[in-house]
Amino acid sequence: xxxxxxxxxxxxxxxxxxxxxxxxxxxxxxxxxxxxxxxxxxxxxxxxxxxxxxxxxxxxxxxxxxxxxxxxxxxxxxxxxxxxxxxxxxxxxxxxxxxxxxxxxxxxxxxxxxxxxxxxxxxxxxxxxxxxxxxxxxxxxxxxxxxxxxxxxxxxxxxxxxxxxxxxxxxxxxxxxxxxxxxxxxxxxxxxxxxxxxxxxxxxxxxxxxxxxxxxxxxxxxxxxxxxxxxxxxxxxxxxxxxxxxxxxxxxxxxxxxxxxxxxxxxxxxxxxxxxxxxxxxxxxxxxxxxxxxxxxxxxxxxxxxxxxxxxxxxxxxxxxxxxxxxxxxxxxxxxxxxxxxxxxxxxxxxxxxxxxxxxxxxxxxxxxxxxxxxxxxxxxxxxxxxxxxxxx
Amino acid sequence: xxxxxxxxxxxxxxxxxxxxxxxxxxxxxxxxxxxxxxxxxxxxxxxxxxxxxxxxxxxxxxxxxxxxxxxxxxxxxxxxxxxxxxxxxxxxxxxxxxxxxxxxxxxxxxxxxxxxxxxxxxxxxxxxxxxxxxxxxxxxxxxxxxxxxxxxxxxxx
Numbered sequence: 390x391x392x393x394x395x396x397x398x399x400x401x402x403x404x405x406x407x408x409x410x411x412x413x414x415x416x417x418x419x420x421x422x423x424x425x426x427x428x429x430x431x432x433x434x435x436x437x438x439x440x441x442x443x444x445x446x447x448x449x450x451x452x453x454x455x456x457x458x459x460x461x462x463x464x465x466x467x468x469x470x471x472x473x474x475x476x477x478x479x480x481x482x483x484x485x486x487x488x489x490x491x492x493x494x495x496x497x498x499x500x501x502x503x504x505x506x507x508x509x510x511x512x513x514x515x516x517x518x519x520x521x522x523x524x525x526x527x528x529x530x531x532x533x534x535x536x537x538x539x540x541x542x543x544x545x546x547x548x549x550x551x552x553x554x555x556x557x558x559x560x561x562x563x564x565x566x567x568x569x570x571x572x573x574x575x576x577x578x579x580x581x582x583x584x585x586x587x588x589x590x591x592x593x594x595x596x597x598x599x600x601x602x603x604x605x606x607x608x609x610x611x612x613x614x615x616x617x618x619x620x621x622x623x624x625x626x627x628x629x630x631x632x633x634x635x636x637x638x639x640x641x642x643x644x645x646x647x648x649x650x651x652x653x654x655x656x657x658x659x660x661x662x663x664x665x666x667x668x669x670x671x672x673x674x675x676x677x678x679x680x681x682x683x684x685x686x687x688x689x690x691x692x693x694x695x696x697x698x699x700x701x702x703x704x705x706x707x708x709x710x711x712x713x714x715x716x717x718x719x720x721x722x723x724x725x726x727x728x729x730x731x732x733x734x735x736x737x738x739x740x741x742x743x744x745x746x747x748x749x750x751x752x753x754x755x756x757x758x759x760x761x762x763x764x765x766x767x768x769x770x771x772x773x774x775x776x777x778x779x780x781x782x
Numbered sequence: 783x784x785x786x787x788x789x790x791x792x793x794x795x796x797x798x799x800x801x802x803x804x805x806x807x808x809x810x811x812x813x814x815x816x817x818x819x820x821x822x823x824x825x826x827x828x829x830x831x832x833x834x835x836x837x838x839x840x841x842x843x844x845x846x847x848x849x850x851x852x853x854x855x856x857x858x859x860x861x862x863x864x865x866x867x868x869x870x871x872x873x874x875x876x877x878x879x880x881x882x883x884x885x886x887x888x889x890x891x892x893x894x895x896x897x898x899x900x901x902x903x904x905x906x907x908x909x910x911x912x913x914x915x916x917x918x919x920x921x922x923x924x925x926x927x928x929x930x931x932x933x934x935x936x937x938x939x
Contacts, residue, residue: 600884
């Protein structure tokens with residue numbers, strides 16, 4: 390195994406979450422997989438012990454560029470749980486709006502990449518164009534396209550006024566027609582069905598055994614969503630549906646995310662229209678000794694933070710668990726037995742970051758042939774082209 | 783079962799194993815148990831109560847190590863945190879990875895970060911730390927010292 394590992398630190402300046410996969414193949418079939426993580430371990434938990442509770446929000450925001458709401462949200466909830474306290478109603482609504490906008494842009498980003506892996510570069514371009522609109526809306530509300538700096542223990546840092554709210558609703562509404570088109574394309578395209586149906590199936594039992602989270606488990610029929618099970622923010626005050634699919638294959642993962650986007654749009658609009666007036670910050674003066682747990686449903690699943698305070702302004706221990714930590718090991722059950730040309734899309738289906746597939750190397754059991762990430766994407770795209778000819782579209 | 787029934791059920795079933803229970807709030811309960819009982823209690827909570835394993839947090843509290851195993855019972859919206867205290871001289875405990883696969887990675891992480899040994903773990907390799915990290919240096923321990931003065935990594939730059 391050791392020989393095939395690329396001997397340089399796999400930092401990529403543009404993407405996060407470098408991981409290293411070693412696939413063992415027999416002919417076309419994958420017989421074993423090993424995954425190595427830790428290339429991007431920055432010691433955030435240790436670092437956070439030296440930061441005050443207010444500073445740590447900015448630190449955890451930088452754990453992930455895409456999830457720059459999930460970590461601060463979970464962290465502030467953990468700090469609030471130490472006390473324990475409730476934040477003002479208006480702050481809850483604003484938090485929900487930010488969190489759902491993030492889900493929207495994160496799912497769009499994933500959908501684009503999935504399209505790219507499968508050889509549908511048009512989907513990639515469309516989805517990312519829509520994502521721009523969402524990022525613009527985020528910029529209007531928070532001042533930033535990413536790393537929003539909206540959260541603080543006790544509330545939020547910025548209010549959303551009525552002008553911004555109207556403009557955001559207009560922006561969000563403007564993506565719906567194109568999203569409908571994308572949805573139709575996903576549901577009706579025979580090639581896409583042939584490529585993704587029955588591929589990389591995660592069974593319900595395995596999903597429970599691996600403690601898989603979020604869309605990865607919901608597409609296997611595990612009807613669990615923290616926003617419903619353990620409501621926080623304003624999720625219990627607005628109408629929305631939990632999306633659950635049953636087959637656990639890549640197709641279901643695509644469909645689930647597309648449908649979830651509609652729910653997010655619904656939640657954002659309803660929250661913006663129904664926001665109560667009032668304070669946005671509870672002004673916490675000090676954090677007593679104790680421990681607290683904060684968890685939220687991030688786009689990829691539950692994001693979990695544990696904070697222990699000793700009564701000073703810095704935590705004694707801060708544990709961070711991102712959803713991919715639980716979702717990644719499910720590869721072992723989804724990828725073995727599939728072909729190499731499907732490997733990229735299965736590995737991408739749980740929505741880790743893009744670079745995962747970039748860092749993949751393949752060798753056969755005799756230890757000879759090695760593909761890199763680019764060749765694998767080409768292989769995947771070539772398979773789609775063949776299917777397109779077969780279906781004559 | 784509702785929240786009270788679950789707690790009473792745990793208390794009667796594991797009278798011998800439970801040392802202390804802190805009923806922190808409606809959604810959180812911390813139960814301290816004996817380290818040797820962990821597999822029994824965790825198996826019951828995971829398999830029979832149908833809880834999901836969130837994660838475990840290992841803490842170095844100067845006098846001893848603590849591991850908190852967080853489980854969420856989603857039906858009643860309750861997080862049960864099992865607390866075990868481990869001796870600093872010989873920190874070891876039975877592995878939960880044999881009961882459910884979700885515990886595999888976090889035990890590997892605690893093994894390298896705090897130096898806790900998980901008995902019966904199928905694959906106790908390093909998860910996050912680099913290959914050139916020296917043996918016996920555990921970054922999340924209180925007595926952790928910068929070991930490589932020339933390293934940028936250790937300076938937090």
